[in-house]
Amino acid sequence: MTKLKPIAPAPLDASRLYTLCDPESFPFTETGQLDPLEDFIGQDRAVAAVRFAMDMDHHGYNLFALGPQGTGKQSLVRRFLEQTADSRPVPGDWCYVHNFDDPHKPRAISLPASQGQPLVRDMDGLIEDLRSALPAAFEGETFQNHQQAIEDEYKKHQEDRFSGFQDQAAERDVALLRTPMGLALAPLKDGEVLSSDDFKALPEEDQDHYRRRMADFQSRLEEMMAEMPRWEKEKREKLRALTKETTQLAVGHLIDALREKWADRAQVLTHLETVRDQVVEDPRDFLPLPDGSPEEAAGRGASLRRFKVNLLVDNGGPRRGAPVVEEEHPTLGNLLGRVEQVAQQGTLMTDFNLIKPGALHRANGGFLILDARRLLMQPLAWEALKRALRGDRIRIESAAEAWGFAGTVTLEPEPIPLDVKVVLVGDPMLHYLLSAHDPEFAELFKVAADFDDRMPRTEEYIRHYARLIAGVCNKEKLPHLDAAAVARVIEQCARLAGDSERLSAHMSSIVDLVREAAYWARSGDRELIGAEQIQQAIDAREFRSDRIRDRIQEEIARGTLLVETEGARVGQVNGLAVLQMNDFAFGKPSRISARVRPGRGEVIDIEREVALGGPLHSKGVLILASFLNHRYGADRPLSLAATLVFEQSYGGIEGDSASSTELYVLLSAIAEIPIKQGLAVTGSVDSFGRVQAIGGVNEKIEGFFDVCKAKGLTGEQGVLIPAANVKHLMLRHDVVAAAREGRFHIYPVETIDEGIERLTGIPAGQPDDDGDYPLTSVNRAVGTRLQRMARRMQDRERSAPPIQVTMG
Structure with missing residues (x-):
């Protein structure tokens, strides 16, 4: 008998489950000793794009800043715009005056900066002087x-x-x-x-x-x-x-x-x-009015308004450089301006003095920042902005005019030339959708600043992070962090990035963490924030968000949701999924089962049959079916009918991270070899049987660990993960401690053979020169069972009565 060489992977050492940040390596004891960081970190690509867009004066080189919410893209863009604006000249003032030849078309007057107010005062003074001089x-x-x-x-x-x-x-x-x-x-x-x-x-x-x-x-x-x-x-x-x-x-x-x-x-x-x-x-x-009615007096006042000046844009005062305007509510009127109306004697009246500026007027000669989602949610605003950018002019129009429904006489102010750099800030999906479906978008927004959500975990970036934290503490007057607290923040950044070799660029989460840790430090009358307060803030945030996770864990512990953590079962394995609840993600173990019988090579995905399986999940099932056909059906067709199902699943299933798990349980069902229920599995599989990386590996491991811990750790429990995911591990301290003590294990798997050997305790077996597997291997048991089912199908077909066809 040939002795089979085991290929099952050994469990990972506890040191590889969590990458520590050593506070002793810091050249400071607390962040108060550091110079605050003024620049953004980890966004070199986006910074280069913003600078390029700001320096390009040609038509259409407006900017779309895209990236996940909370990466600081809006703050970065605004800071760069303000720096660029300081070096540019202050744009001029704009006024509207009455058009005596065509009153419903007021004329626009351009003036150097700070000259608008003097003109207004001069014309007001002229009116008063005339009211005195002419009667005299x-x-x-x-x-x-x-x-x-x-x-x-x-x-x-x-x-x-x-x-x-x-x-x-x-x-x-x-x-x-x-x-x-x-x-x-x-x-x-x-x-x-x-x-x-x-x-x-x-x-x-x-x-x-x-x-x-x-x-x-x-x-x-x-x-x-x-x-x-x-x-x-x-x-x-x-x-x-x-x-x-x-x-x-x-x-x-x-x-x-x-x-x-x-x-x-x-x-x-x-x-x-x-x-x-x-x-x-x-x-x-x-001239003085003879004793007349109040209506005549009101009419005289309205008539004198014709000689006034409506200062639309005033760039006077202490302003330095070009304007940087951020419009929070980009409606059509707030963007292009509007003509207001007043009620007089039951009638709505208007004149050029009631023309109000929009964000484009205020930003003219400078920069305008708009939230892309808010802009697209406002009727007509997006098309109006494009018209203004295409024509390089601002034409004030109402919503009724834009729709072509204007039924009353209104003003048509003379358009004002437009020279502005527009920056849209939004999610990547909005950018991609606009690029795909709006042919004018690429012509008007030629530059995209793509903000990353993570950065390398290098010593340089860690020092930058510490200075960034120092700046937050100074700006918001928070207690500073000691070196251990900074190290814990860095570790949490790696956890948020889902990678021990990367740091999260989601600045909003980090700033919130520092604020919340400051709360706990002040509650404990501490002058500095320590690692204990950072961990306290992390735990408190998790506690506020984990009600659903606790409810699921509770139902598993009570036996309502069936997840076994001991013993062995044929055709049953513990799969792992991740549930996302707003910004809180957690792992949820699920039973996956498989049943087989003689058939015609069908692998039925029950989730797909009932329209609960998404396309990526269905793709994973088809890939594992391809693997089965290639390995066991190269010489003969597979004569089996198999079913796969997520037990006690009442919602949609998406993603291919369970495809290796489904393949393991299918092999177990075919070979009739039990799988250890103390192990859980995650990972996708390719057509060659290689296990591929998946997302949410930390949450998945912790989800199964919590179940095992609730039911009692035996030292035989653990999780099989793709070997490619080892670099992503940043597990909770209690999981790392259990692994260090040998009570829980993490196994890196590269192939299906390694995984099935670890799950069953039986060698997978490698084929010899004739393509035969060793007798005491899993693969031999699978092949033998498939051959039996093939013979049974042949016997059925031979014993079936012939079909008689009567010709009438």
Whole structure:
């Protein structure tokens, strides 16, 4: 008999289950001795991308910062933007003024920084000056005399014409009378006006004579009366010319003073000339109201608003460099600006003074930071942002206008040129979806800053971490950490990264850990945070989150969920899964069972059949079926029907980390060899029988350890993990202690043969030159059982009655 060489792996030494950080290696005793770290660590790729995007002035080189939440991407981006902004010039101010030619299209005026407020004050001062100067000019003696002269001239001209007409009529015995109905002609005899009766008493010939004369003068009177509107118009024109001349004299020196002050701003000069023309043309807005209604007073106030200046963007004051704006609520109005409305006498009114800036206005000439998810959740905001970036201009529009549903007259402010660098911050999935489904995204956001969630665990990065912690303590006035506490934080960083050779870059979790440890230090009246407080914070956070895990462990201990930790069973093995509850993950042991019978080579995945198995899990089952066919069905078809199932599973199953486990239990069922129930298994398998790495290895091991500990550790229990996962081990201290004492074991497995040998205690066996396995091996038992099932299938087929077909 050939003696089989065992290949089952030995358990890992306890020193390989947890990689310690030695506080004695630190050149400090507490973080208060360190200079705080100003730069971010472990994000070299992202930092290079941010710098590149900031230095590229070409169109479309906006930035998308992508990475897991909590990696500090928003803080890093903002810090770099602020550093870049300090070296750039302060952008100018922007104002809106009334468009006297087209009131619903206000004009935009660009000014150097800090010049917007002076223009606002100058125009407000001009309004007040005009309200004083114009009434004084029109109430002055010069204007009054000239106005009276024009009135007197018109009155004299009118009286002269009527007097001459009256004299001519009197010479022809016709009188010109003024009646309540107006001017009238009447016959005149001996200087007396004839009454109607006296006129009728005259001979017919004399009546005709009077009628002819009166008709002649009536036509001449009508001609004279027709000239009166022309006389009135001439008077009004003279009065208007006088008013303009007077207004020009009153306004001219005020406007000229402003023109001299703003001589280098062409847009302001143009607006001042327009204001001059408007005031000269109609100065009534600045004259006192006669006793009028409140409505008239309100109308006068609204009319004066036309001469004001709406300072939309004010970059004056102590600002240094370009603006860095972060918009927390990127709605359409908050992004592009809006035109507000006010209620007046039951009607919604608006004017250019009610134009309000958006984030793009405030960030113009600088940088705008937006949360990508919040932006995409706002209707119309994403499309509006793209339009602004494509056209390099900001056009204010309402949601109704964007939808094409605007039914009321509103303002159309002149668009403002846009020069801004936009930074979107979001999850990687958002970036990938936008890249795949929005053809404009790649043209507008050409740079991606990909933030990593972990970094190498090197001495350099460990020192950087210590300085980072020092900065957090200084900034938030927390107790500093001693060297042992820093070492424990580093170990926890490796645990969060799921890798003993890496550190987590999830800065939010580390900062929270320091804050919570500071709470426990202050509760114990400690001046420094020690390793004990760090561990206390970790335990407290876990306790707050592990209700579901404790409930599952409790039900396993009570026997409600069946998980065996002693003895051996055929076709049954303990698999390991990870459940994620928000930011808390834990391992959950599950029984996986397999049953076999003669069949036609089918491996039925019950989870898939009932639509509880995900595609990756189904892929793993198909791979293990491929392995079976290759190893045991190369010369003959497999004549078996097998079923695989996760017992007491009432939810979805996803991932291929149980494929090696399912293969082990299938081999056990075929060979009818029991598997030790004190062992649990995790790992995926490839078509060649190699065991591959999986995720959540620490949580899976700890989940089975807790079950074994609750039921009693026997020294025979443990977990089989892929050998490739050994470098990821950062197990809890109680698991490491049990392994050190020989009460629990971790076995690194590279192949299915190594694993099945450890699970059954029977050598797996290697084929000889003829392809035969040793008699006392697992593989020989599997092959023998498959041959028996194949013969049974053949016997069934031979004994089956022939099928008779009747042709009718």
